[in-house]
Amino acid sequence: MISAVRLSRRSLLASLLATAALPLLPAGGLRAAQPPAGQQVPGVYRTRIGEVEVTAISDGWLELGLELFPGADPAAVRAFQEAAFLPGGALRTSLNTYVLNLGDRLILVDAGAGGAFGPTAGHLASHLAAAGIDPVNIDMVVLTHMHPDHIGGVVGAEGKALFPNAELLVHAAEWDYWHDDAARAAVPDDIKAMFDGIREAAKVFSRMRRFDDGAEIVPGLTAVPLPGHTPGHTGFRLASGGESLLIWGDVVHAPVMQFARPDWGIAFDVDPDQARQTRAQILAQVADERTLVAGMHLDFPGLGHVTRGGEADAAYTFVPLKWEHDLNPR
16 A cells, blocks of 8 residues: 655655755756657556446547537537637547456456547557456456447457457347347438447357346446437446446436536437436436446546536536545545
């Protein structure tokens, strides 16, 4: 355990005196030893929920055009962007995944986009490597739902499974919907292509298990039904050592506006009315219960709390989890 240093006037004075004894810099100062990197370090962040180590792994990001939010008021959206010091235009959204280390299990919740969404996404494999996580050690890939930006990353090089030893777990209603030929026939051609891609991605797994609402995935990890975005859209509640975390999948896609206006859905919602009802219900619940949440499209690492109200007449505000310097339980 790393002990924190408590500053006092005495310790601060001692530090200043020690600094004064250091040799002076050469005349002219220091020169840069290398050019600017031009990119961020890999997106990896760790926290603990009781005895479970949770690692947020960024798969990258996407830009969502405002036309994908049919109920949103463009002027209000621009005001939200300005208040958050963001440029106008498309809404940037993170692609987050989460690795749960339970000691005897290593579980990946969602797998990112793979190579289907351009160079800003599909970084799961390299970021897992940066985190020291070998894909062969993943026991389970558990999906909140089967949209391409959540299942696409299961396919590795040459179309082979990135997680060769993992079992795929999907809600029964989710699996049934994307494998229903009648549902596929009823949608436009571009969505038919989505059905086909999802089916192909799922085929890389040699083992697959379907679960129902409220199922215990493993001890301490429970399925929470959050339908509407897709028929089997599911959150996962992790409980350990008196602490809990709700990984809520795609409850929110554009945090800059949807916490303030949760009635604004996204065009990808299979059942828009049900998605709005689910979002309203779960936002109220986690705010009142002060539940720590993780979202696949919240700004990386996507961990924080929801509070009621905020600026103007906003319905909710998101409070990101503060950076933790060690992994001791809170």
